[in-house]
Amino acid sequence: AQSVTQPDIHITVSEGASLELRCNYSYGATPYLFWYVQSPGQGLQLLLKYFSGDTLVQGIKGFEAEFKRSQSSFNLRKPSVHWSDAAEYFCAVLKNDMRFGAGTRLTVKP
Amino acid sequence: NAGVTQTPKFRVLKTGQSMTLLCAQDMNHEYMYWYRQDPGMGLRLIHYSVGEGTTAKGEVPDGYNVSRLKKQNFLLGLESAAPSQTSVYFCASRRRGPQETQYFGPGTRLLVL
Numbered sequence: 001a002q003s004v005t006q007p008d009i010h011i012t013v014s015e016g017a018s019l020e021l022r023c024n025y026s027y028g029a030t031p032y033l034f035w036y037v038q039s040p041g042q043g044l045q046l047l048l049k050y051f052s053g054d055t056l057v058q059g060i061k062g063f064e065a066e067f068k069r070s071q072s073s074f075n076l077r078k079p080s081v082h083w084s085d086a087a088e089y090f091c092a093v094l095k096n097d098m099r100f101g102a103g104t105r106l107t108v109k110p
Numbered sequence: 111n112a113g114v115t116q117t118p119k120f121r122v123l124k125t126g127q128s129m130t131l132l133c134a135q136d137m138n139h140e141y142m143y144w145y146r147q148d149p150g151m152g153l154r155l156i157h158y159s160v161g162e163g164t165t166a167k168g169e170v171p172d173g174y175n176v177s178r179l180k181k182q183n184f185l186l187g188l189e190s191a192a193p194s195q196t197s198v199y200f201c202a203s204r205r206r207g208p209q210e211t212q213y214f215g216p217g218t219r220l221l222v223l
Contacts, residue, residue: 009150032208043114043200043214044153051209090152097168098143098202098212100152 006101023091114215133201142184
């Protein structure tokens with residue numbers, strides 16, 4: 001079955017530390033890939049997206065993601081996390097419609 | 111532009127009651143979507159529409175109906191609410207074309223007692 005997997009339900013990092021959130025997909029061909037962020041009580045905000053071309057994409061708020069076809073992965077990274085990055089992060093794929101992973105909740109320690 | 115708006119923001123229903131959630135967008139988008147968000151399950155697609163007068167089922171359509179009579183509005187109906195429909199509901203819209211960004215509304219929190 002086609003799916004989007006975020007293996008980490010909850011991650012805690014210290015402020016200033018680097019961050020990597022994992023996302024794997026299982027689709028026959030490369031779908032369009034997205035990362036969204038959701039702050040508590042808010043809707044979803046697009047961080048970045050990948051359609052084709054350069055496999056390293058830059059997004060807002062200092063985030064980037066790398067598409068690796070061989071691993072069917074689209075991991076989100078940030079070199080130095082800020083306290084305001086604490087939120088829930090969703091990976092999503094667009095084939096015929098948009099499908100989301102279950103999300104990873106990020107906690108930032110002072 | 112207001113973007114995507116949802117009405118109401120919060121609602122409490124008793125089992126068996128009906129209600130309609132309204133999604134409105136002012137960006138002239140062709141595609142509109144209804145999702146529900148439950149803890150540990152991410153967002154799941156309920157129904158979607160690719161244009162005025164057309165709707166289609168998503169991943170979890172049972173217990174819901176939708177209508178798209180006007181391009182800017184997408185209504186989600188619950189004919190007989192059940193506790194399992196307690197959730198946060200998000201509407202989204204985007205332009206036609208695979209590389210268009212999907213924009214989300216702020217959500218409607220629904221509690222069914």
